[in-house]
Amino acid sequence: MYxxxxxxxxxxxxxxxxxxxxxAQLKRICSNKCKDINA
Structure with a gap:
């Protein structure tokens, strides 16, 4: 899951x-990483 x-x-x-x-910065970095995984 995302x-x-x-x-x-x-x-x-x-x-x-x-x-x-x-x-706070990690959330942004990680959401980008996780978007790539779920794309």
Whole structure:
């Protein structure tokens, strides 16, 4: 699912960088990534 994809994407990056400040930007990046997957 699309929302699941975004959640996983955000969690992976948030854990990698250990910085939740990025989450707003991550949502945009991840939604673009997830759009490509679901297209």
């Amino acid at each position: 929302s699941e994809c975004i959640m996983i994407c955000i969690l992976k990056i948030a854990i990698t960088y250990n910085d939740l400040f990025f989450v």
